[in-house]
Amino acid sequence: MANISLSGQKKSIESVFSWYEDQIEAINDFKNKVITSIIHPRPSLVVNKKFISLTLTEINLYFDNSTNELKHLVCLNLISATEAFLRVDYYKRIKKRERSKIGRLFRDIENNKENKVSLEDDIIEAWKSIKRSNSFSDFLGLLKYRHWLAHGRYWTPKLGREYSFDIAYEIVENVFKAVSK
Amino acid sequence: MKADTFEDFLKKKKEEEPKINWERRQAQWIKSVTDFYNNVKKWLKPFTEKGLLVIKEDSWVHIYEDGFGDYDIKKIKIIVGKNNIITLTPRATLVLGGYGRIDMKGPMGEISIIQIKWGKWKFINKLTRNELWDANEETFKSVIQDLVNG
Numbered sequence: 560m561a562n563i564s565l566s567g568q569k570k571s572i573e574s575v576f577s578w579y580e581d582q583i584e585a586i587n588d589f590k591n592k593v594i595t596s597i598i599h600p601r602p603s604l605v606v607n608k609k610f611i612s613l614t615l616t617e618i619n620l621y622f623d624n625s626t627n628e629l630k631h632l633v634c635l636n637l638i639s640a641t642e643a644f645l646r647v648d649y650y651k652r653i654k655k656r657e658r659s660k661i662g663r664l665f666r667d668i669e670n671n672k673e674n675k676v677s678l679e680d681d682i683i684e685a686w687k688s689i690k691r692s693n694s695f696s697d698f699l700g701l702l703k704y705r706h707w708l709a710h711g712r713y714w715t716p717k718l719g720r721e722y723s724f725d726i727a728y729e730i731v732e733n734v735f736k737a738v739s740k
Numbered sequence: 741m742k743a744d745t746f747e748d749f750l751k752k753k754k755e756e757e758p759k760i761n762w763e764r765r766q767a768q769w770i771k772s773v774t775d776f777y778n779n780v781k782k783w784l785k786p787f788t789e790k791g792l793l794v795i796k797e798d799s800w801v802h803i804y805e806d807g808f809g810d811y812d813i814k815k816i817k818i819i820v821g822k823n824n825i826i827t828l829t830p831r832a833t834l835v836l837g838g839y840g841r842i843d844m845k846g847p848m849g850e851i852s853i854i855q856i857k858w859g860k861w862k863f864i865n866k867l868t869r870n871e872l873w874d875a876n877e878e879t880f881k882s883v884i885q886d887l888v889n890g
Contacts, residue, residue, distance in 0.1 A: 597836050598760070598807070611872075612841050612864050613852040614832040615806055 562649060568644035570636065572731055579633045579724065586629065590622040591713040631708055634727040641698065642678055647678040648738055649682050660689050678702075686738065694733035701730050745787070762807045768858065769833035769840050770813055776842065776861055776875075777816055778851075783877040784818070792821040805832050822887045823847075846887025 595603040597615060610618065652662045653669050662686040668676055676682065679702060687695040700719060704727075707716040720726075751760050761831060777797070787793050796817040818826040819870040826846040838854040842861075852864045853875050863879060866872040 582887050593836065606836065608870050610839040612852050614830070614835050614841065618836070693847050 560618040560689055565647060565650070569647060572640050572728065572735060575633060575640055576728065578636075579629070582629050582633075583626065584626055586622060590618070593618055593622075596670045610664045630724045633724060634722060635705060635730050637727050638701055641734055645678065645736060645738065647681050647688075663733060664688070683724070690737050692733065692737055694730070694737045697730045698734050701727060749782065760807065766811065766832060770811075772840060772855060772858060773830050773842065776855075776860065776866060777814070777828070780818075780880065781815070784879055792820075801828070801829050803832060805834050820884065820886065820888050826847050826884060827852075844883065844887065846884070848890035849887050851883055851887070856861050 569640070592604065593606050593610055596606050597618070610621075614731060641678045649665055650692065652659075652665050656662070656666070665682075666680045672681060673702065679699060683695050683699055701722060704718055707714070707718070752813045778889055781788075781795060784793060784795065788795060796819065797814060800812045800866055801813055801819070802810065802812055813830045815827060815829045818828070823852065824853045826844060829843050829845070831841045831852075839858055840854045840855040842853045844851050849880060850866065853861050853868055854864050854872070855861050856872070861875040862872040862880065863875050863883060
């Protein structure tokens with residue numbers, strides 16, 4: 560087995576979701592502060608100079624963009640957390656020499672690939688072969704979105720669907736459930 | 741009894757909000773834009789009289805702002821030479837840090853003018869939003885040159 564030292568720092572999707580909610584609330588509070596300083600200006604309300612001269616419409620657009628950016632980054636975090644979950648699960652099953660069907664498939668992969676185990680081609684394909692749900696196919700689609708985010712979004716992605724935060728969360732939650740069953 | 745208490749709560753909340761006379765604010769904004777245009781016409785009068793530039797006041801911009809709803813406000817064009825058109829377009833009175841903004845666009849660029857106090861206008865660097873300078877006869881003529889020549 561590849562000699563990997565697990566950090567113990569992997570994130571749960573629940574903690575990512577909770578952090579996302581905090582950031583949405585913070586953005587909304589910030590937006591309300593900026594809008595209040597337009598409609599009811601008072602000296603005690605100090606706002607960043609970059610907003611000076613912006614109209615309400617422009618400020619709404621600015622914060623809509625901030626929220627969309629946050630959603631992209633949180634989706635990236637969700638997908639990364641799921642990758643970590645799947646890889647740690649893989650290593651644990653190998654280490655335990657688990658006798659289940661997935662354990663045997665993982666051992667075959669490990670014997671053939673050692674430290675070149677691919678998340679998409681090996682781990683997820685193994686899960687897909689033994690689970691009937693679409694969870695893993697959906698997650699493979701989501702990984703294309705992750706690839707686009709992680710490599711700088713410089714091309715127009717052909718994702719086949721639009722990934723909102725809610726959709727991404729549902730997909731990764733289904734993967735967690737399918738693996739944990 | 742409970743309903744009265746709730747009504748009192750709502751009334752108190754309503755009283756807490758600063759009262760804005762939207763009609764007055766809108767009228768003040770439209771007048772301030774007209775006053776600014778009059779200043780522009782005064783600053784450029786020596787050149788319009790010599791036929792070196794033309795000011796046209798024949799178009800309007802439609803604006804929607806929360807509180808006011810829809811309204812129309814005049815925009816002006818300054819024509820330098822044959823094809824160099826500089827447009828002054830009011831954007832809104834509800835802007836951060838002031839009482840309104842006019843955008844000034846020419847063939848080589850764009851700049852904003854913010855009304856920081858009623859009747860007191862300043863140019864603002866759209867990129868940094870930190871740099872503000874008075875909009876007066878000298879700076880206005882300089883900005884026209886920048887917007888035409890780049």
